Amino acid sequence: MTPPQFPLPDTEWAPAAPFWAAAAAGRLSLPRCDACGRLVWYPADACRRCGGAEQTWVDLSGRGTLFSWVVVHQQFLPQYEPPYVTALIAINEDPAVRLATRLVDVDPTEPGLVIDEPVVVEFGRLRFPGVDGEVPAPFWRPIRSS
Amino acid sequence: MTVDDDWGTNIPLDDIAGKVAIVGVGESEHSRASGRTPTAIAAAAVEAALVDAGLAPEDVDGVMLGPGVPDQLDAAAFHAHFGTRHELWESQAGGGMRWAATAPVPAAEALARGEASVIVNSFAVAWATQRGSMTGGPGQTHAEERFKGNLEVPFGWFPQPVYFATIARRHMHQYGTTEAQLGAIAVACREHANATPAAVMHGRPLSLDDYLASPYLAEPFRKEDCCLISDGGAAYVMTTPERARDLDRPSVEVAGVGLGRSHAGTHWAQQGDFTSTPQVFAGPAAFAMAGIEPGDVDVATAYDPFTIVSLMQIEDLGFCPKGEGGPFAEAGELRVHGGSLPYNPHGGMLSHAYVLGIAHVVEVVRQLRGEAANQVAGAEIGVYGGYTGPEAATLVLRRSDS
Numbered sequence: 001m002t003p004p005q006f007p008l009p010d011t012e013w014a015p016a017a018p019f020w021a022a023a024a025a026g027r028l029s030l031p032r033c034d035a036c037g038r039l040v041w042y043p044a045d046a047c048r049r050c051g052g053a054e055q056t057w058v059d060l061s062g063r064g065t066l067f068s069w070v071v072v073h074q075q076f077l078p079q080y081e082p083p084y085v086t087a088l089i090a091i092n093e094d095p096a097v098r099l100a101t102r103l104v105d106v107d108p109t110e111p112g113l114v115i116d117e118p119v120v121v122e123f124g125r126l127r128f129p130g131v132d133g134e135v136p137a138p139f140w141r142p143i144r145s146s
Numbered sequence: 147m148t149v150d151d152d153w154g155t156n157i158p159l160d161d162i163a164g165k166v167a168i169v170g171v172g173e174s175e176h177s178r179a180s181g182r183t184p185t186a187i188a189a190a191a192v193e194a195a196l197v198d199a200g201l202a203p204e205d206v207d208g209v210m211l212g213p214g215v216p217d218q219l220d221a222a223a224f225h226a227h228f229g230t231r232h233e234l235w236e237s238q239a240g241g242g243m244r245w246a247a248t249a250p251v252p253a254a255e256a257l258a259r260g261e262a263s264v265i266v267n268s269f270a271v272a273w274a275t276q277r278g279s280m281t282g283g284p285g286q287t288h289a290e291e292r293f294k295g296n297l298e299v300p301f302g303w304f305p306q307p308v309y310f311a312t313i314a315r316r317h318m319h320q321y322g323t324t325e326a327q328l329g330a331i332a333v334a335c336r337e338h339a340n341a342t343p344a345a346v347m348h349g350r351p352l353s354l355d356d357y358l359a360s361p362y363l364a365e366p367f368r369k370e371d372c373c374l375i376s377d378g379g380a381a382y383v384m385t386t387p388e389r390a391r392d393l394d395r396p397s398v399e400v401a402g403v404g405l406g407r408s409h410a411g412t413h414w415a416q417q418g419d420f421t422s423t424p425q426v427f428a429g430p431a432a433f434a435m436a437g438i439e440p441g442d443v444d445v446a447t448a449y450d451p452f453t454i455v456s457l458m459q460i461e462d463l464g465f466c467p468k469g470e471g472g473p474f475a476e477a478g479e480l481r482v483h484g485g486s487l488p489y490n491p492h493g494g495m496l497s498h499a500y501v502l503g504i505a506h507v508v509e510v511v512r513q514l515r516g517e518a519a520n521q522v523a524g525a526e527i528g529v530y531g532g533y534t535g536p537e538a539a540t541l542v543l544r545r546s547d548s
Contacts, residue, residue, distance in 0.1 A: 068316040071365040086302040100303035115319040
């Protein structure tokens with residue numbers, strides 16, 4: 001299989017392949033250290049906290065908080081279409097682990113976001129103009145009462 | 147929120163206080179796209195530094211350059227440029243960024259072992275020229291990194307302005323920092339560049355109103371929060387304090403060096419303390435080696451790719467309490483005229499030139515010799531904060547006669 005075109009992720013890249021495979025099945029999954037129970041992310045052979053070498057991929061609740069975000073106005077790459085909102089999400093099960101994402105259901109011109117507000121995963125597809133193919137991926141959206 | 151307090155560490159360095167003198171500094175012309183190669187730019191800077199030191203190319207027996215940086219002035223390029231053929235000690239633990247601060251450590255070892263007696267460290271970039279052909283530049287290496295390419299770039303969390311705008315937003319939340327306070331840093335640096343004829347932004351004033359009226363690039367960042375991309379280089383000449391006394395030039399001695407490292411490397415998304423820099427691990431070690439406190443510093447410089455990186459380093463080096471960098475900048479404390487901590491008096495990477503910090507060291511040396519274009523009156527102790535992201539280093543310099 002030919003590697004996907006930039007900036008799509010290479011879902012066959014071994015360290016993160018289970019992350020992308022889970023996303024394709026609508027699940028959010030990360031490796032957890034068997035010894036100390038902390039999530040090991042980004043992928044590493046040994047747990048950064050306790051040095052444990054054994055890990056198990058586990059499904060997560062898909063709940064988190066909005067750690068920080070940016071509204072991108074500049075077109076940094078021809079494949080990106082500004083404006084868009086990119087963010088880091090702190091995972092409820094281990095808030096020291098943060099996932100980079102794009103927020104959905106947020107208007108870049110009026111984002112109305114609040115740091116640390118609760119967010120929930122929403123699976124969608126990464127697509128880029130002029131780039132062949134698409135990749136199922138976890139996006140996130142604010143949990144709002146209205 | 148969980149913060150792991152062991153998110154980074156101090157890397158112990160040899161005590162080199164008083165063992166290295168800087169006896170010459172030089173810069174190339176700093177410009178927008180110029181068509182020059184980095185090697186030619188570095189050679190021009192080294193030539194200027196040798197003239198400044200009153201030394202000939204034959205007097206140089208050691209060269210330092212950046213690790214893994216293409217087209218720098220290594221021993222072969224030095225000989226090709228100057229037409230020399232003598233033996234040259236060479237080290238790739240030099241160049242810009244944090245190495246512009248730590249190069250004196252391997253230099254001290256080479257001087258002590260007699261492997262070299264006069265060592266020149268240089269660094270140059272031609273990224274303004276290369277940007278036209280979409281090669282090189284600060285974004286490319288990050289796009290090619292596997293973790294970022296797999297987990298960050300696909301979501302548009304890329305490149306550097308986006309990482310650091312995310313950090314700025316979190317800093318604002320944690321400490322109440324405002325856009326106008328970031329703007330105060332950009333404005334102070336521009337004022338300093340306006341007083342520095344060699345600065346790329348000389349003659350181009352920036353007011354806080356101009357800053358606030360400027361459109362967002364990666365909100366909360368505007369263009370003026372981000373450093374220049376320019377062509378240029380700089381160099382400095384190191385020798386022993388004994389040799390320095392024989393040269394008829396005011397010299398500056400290395401008083402302290404410190405090095406800190408973040409365990410998250412360039413993966414800022416996972417950095418335990420998201421709104422700090424490894425200067426928290428580097429600064430105290432450098433100040434202890436120099437036997438000084440942050441309050442003793444007369445002039446400070448720091449590697450400033452973005453306003454927020456200046457602000458965090460000013461806090462992390464102990465020049466103000468953590469979280470108070472914004473009000474500190476807003477009160478004008480960073481200004482050469484009237485501020486308590488004259489900061490990047492040449493304009494820094496925001497407004498002087500994008501030479502990845504080595505021009506900051508050149509500036510500190512000129513300040514301590516009393517020869518800077520935008521001089522801080524009576525400066526005796528100066529600091530350079532070097533930064534790569536994964537690492538930060540602190541260099542304390544002192545006037546040799548002080």
